[in-house]
Amino acid sequence: MLKLFIAVFSVALLYWLWNKKKQIFYSRNNKVDPFITTIEAIELQTILAWDTPRSCLESHGIRYGKQFKIKNPPKLPHVAGCRCEAIKLFYTSDDVFQGTSPTLTHKSELGDISAKDALLLKNILLKIIDDSESDSFSDLIEQFETNSFSAEIRSKAISLAKHAFAAAKTNNRNNKS
Numbered sequence: 001m002l003k004l005f006i007a008v009f010s011v012a013l014l015y016w017l018w019n020k021k022k023q024i025f026y027s028r029n030n031k032v033d034p035f036i037t038t039i040e041a042i043e044l045q046t047i048l049a050w051d052t053p054r055s056c057l058e059s060h061g062i063r064y065g066k067q068f069k070i071k072n073p074p075k076l077p078h079v080a081g082c083r084c085e086a087i088k089l090f091y092t093s094d095d096v097f098q099g100t101s102p103t104l105t106h107k108s109e110l111g112d113i114s115a116k117d118a119l120l121l122k123n124i125l126l127k128i129i130d131d132s133e134s135d136s137f138s139d140l141i142e143q144f145e146t147n148s149f150s151a152e153i154r155s156k157a158i159s160l161a162k163h164a165f166a167a168a169k170t171n172n173r174n175n176k177s
Contacts, residue, residue, distance in 0.1 A: 039091055041065040042073050046084040048108035048121050050164035054129050055079045060106075060122055061115075063089070110156045117150050117157070124161045128168050137165045 041063040046056040055078060064073040076084050087104070106118035113121070124144055134140045141161060149157050 037092065039065070039067050039095075041068060041089045041091075043087045043089055043104070044073055044084050045087055045104075045106055046082070048106065048110075048113075048118060048125065049083075050109065050125075050160055050167055051081070052083070052125060053079050053081050054126070056082055056084050057122055057126050057129070059084065061119070109160055110153050113153055114150060116148070117153060120144065120146075120148055121157055121160070124157075125164055128161065128164045134165075137162055140165065 042065060043061065043063045044059045046052055046060045048057075048060070059074070059078070062070070062073075064070050073086050076082060076086065078084065089104075104115060105112040106115060108118065108121060124141070127140065127143065131140060141158065146154065146158060
């Protein structure tokens with residue numbers, strides 16, 4: 001009787017294992033579901049203009065937050081004439097790893113411009129502040145690929161840079177006097 005019980009139990013156990021084999025032995029699924037996290041950031045943006053202070057230009061576009069190198073943004077306004085504002089951004093970790101973080105427009109004296117145009121304009125304005133000793137605007141502007149500006153703002157951006165250059169020259173002469 002005991003042998004019969006052991007045989008029936010063994011058959012039942014084998015039947016149960018046969019039905020559950022996919023769940024027990026093949027639980028390693030090659031397909032991995034992505035783990036997506038929302039990342040919160042604060043980005044400092046300023047209005048890009050001919051008279052934007054240097055520290056505002058330098059901090060333009062810097063992101064702060066738990067997942068970033070710098071955790072907390074500075075108190076605003078951080079210098080006289082500061083027109084910076086802190087913009088909250090939310091994007092997923094998938095955006096970061098795929099290189100598709102949120103595309104923002106940036107405020108400027110020319111209106112809202114793309115991030116690409118804003119970066120180029122910011123770099124030109126910083127160079128004008130750094131190289132206020134340059135003799136001619138054309139020598140300074142040749143250092144940049146101005147054709148990279150969007151066609152609709154190219155001439156306005158160059159005019160704005162020219163205005164900034166003239167203001168820097170005037171400022172430089174007044175400081176020497």
